[in-house]
Amino acid sequence: MAAESVIDTQGDQTAAQTPVTVRASLSPSRAADFKTCPLLYRFRSIDRLPERPTVEQARGTLVHAVLERLFDLPAPARTPESAGDLVAPQWDRLVTEEPELAALFADDDAAGVPGFLRSAAALLEGYFAVEDPRRLEPAEREALISAVVDDELLIRGYLDRLDVAPDGALRVVDYKTGGAPREAFEARALFQLKFYALVLWRTRGVVPRVLRLLYLKDAEICDYAPDAEELVRFERTVVALWRAIEQATARQDFRPRPSRLCDWCSHQSRCPSFGGTPPPFPVAAGAPDPLVDARTRPAAPGADE
Numbered sequence: 001m002a003a004e005s006v007i008d009t010q011g012d013q014t015a016a017q018t019p020v021t022v023r024a025s026l027s028p029s030r031a032a033d034f035k036t037c038p039l040l041y042r043f044r045s046i047d048r049l050p051e052r053p054t055v056e057q058a059r060g061t062l063v064h065a066v067l068e069r070l071f072d073l074p075a076p077a078r079t080p081e082s083a084g085d086l087v088a089p090q091w092d093r094l095v096t097e098e099p100e101l102a103a104l105f106a107d108d109d110a111a112g113v114p115g116f117l118r119s120a121a122a123l124l125e126g127y128f129a130v131e132d133p134r135r136l137e138p139a140e141r142e143a144l145i146s147a148v149v150d151d152e153l154l155i156r157g158y159l160d161r162l163d164v165a166p167d168g169a170l171r172v173v174d175y176k177t178g179g180a181p182r183e184a185f186e187a188r189a190l191f192q193l194k195f196y197a198l199v200l201w202r203t204r205g206v207v208p209r210v211l212r213l214l215y216l217k218d219a220e221i222c223d224y225a226p227d228a229e230e231l232v233r234f235e236r237t238v239v240a241l242w243r244a245i246e247q248a249t250a251r252q253d254f255r256p257r258p259s260r261l262c263d264w265c266s267h268q269s270r271c272p273s274f275g276g277t278p279p280p281f282p283v284a285a286g287a288p289d290p291l292v293d294a295r296t297r298p299a300a301p302g303a304d305e
C-alpha cells in the first residue's frame with residue numbers, strides 16, 4: 001500500500017509538532033472488532049454497512065452526554081438532581097442532531113420515551129453511588145487523543161474522561177452503561193483502555209497510573225494499573241493486529257469468529273456462522289482505504305456500548 005501524507009502532530013498536548021507521514025489508522029473500536037471477529041471488522045470498516053442504533057446504545061450516548069455536561073457546572077452544583085435535570089434536554093439535543101434516534105420509539109408508544117429517560121436516570125444513580133463529582137475536576141472530557149506507533153500507524157480515539165492528580169499522575173476513566181453481562185465485554189473494554197494508555201504514554205511520556213472502568217448499572221469500579229513493559233507488549237500487539245488486518249484485506253479473507261458477542265451483532269443475517277452470505281467484497285470502488293479511520297470521527301464515547 002502506498003504511503004500517504006496524513007500529518008499528525010505526534011500527540012495532542014505536549015509533544016513536539018513533528019510532522020510525520022502515516023500510512024494507516026486504527027481506532028480502539030475497530031481494532032477490538034478485528035480481535036473479536038475479523039468478519040465483524042470487515043462489515044463495519046470495509047463494507048461500512050449501516051447499523052441501526054439500539055435503545056441500549058442510545059441510552060449509553062445519553063448518559064455519557066449528561067456526565068460530560070455535568071462537569072460544566074460548578075463543583076457544588078454537580079448533584080444527582082442536577083444530573084437528572086440534564087437528562088431530557090440532552091435527549092432533545094441528541095434527537096435534533098440524530099433524528100433517527102426518535103425512530104427507536106414508536107409514535108403510539110406513549111410510555112417509550114419517558115421510560116427510556118427514567119432508565120437513563122437510573123444509570124446516573126449508579127454513577128453517584130460510586131463517585132462524587134463535586135470532589136473531581138477532570139482535566140479532559142471526550143478528548144480526542146492520537147499517536148503514531150511503529151513510525152506509520154496512527155492510533156486514536158476518544159477518552160470519556162482524564163483525571164490528572166496534583167503529582168501529575170493520570171487516571172483514564174471509561175463509563176460503561178451497557179446492560180449486557182459485563183464479563184462478555186470486559187476484555188474488550190480493557191483493550192480499549194490500554195489503547196488510550198499507550199497513546200498517552202507515547203505522547204506525554206507518562207504511563208497512566210490507573211485505568212478505570214466505571215460500571216454504572218452495577219455501580220462498580222474496576223481499576224487496572226498498567227506498566228511500561230506491558231504497554232510495550234501491547235504496542236507490539238496493536239501493530240501485529242494491524243499487519244493481520246492488512247493481510248486479511250489483501251487476501252479479502254475475513255473469517256467469522258462466533259462468540260457470546262454474536263448476540264449483540266447487527267450482521268447475523270449476512271454471517272456464514274448464522275447461515276448468511278456476506279456481500280461481495282467491495283473492490284469495484286477501489287481498494288479499501290487504510291486511512292479511512294483517520295478521515296472519519298472515531299466512535300464517540302458511549303457509541304460502542
Ligand code: SF4
Nearest residue numbers: 037256257262265271
Ligand atoms: S454474528 Fe458473530 S461471527 Fe458473525 S459477524 Fe457477527 S460477531 Fe462475527
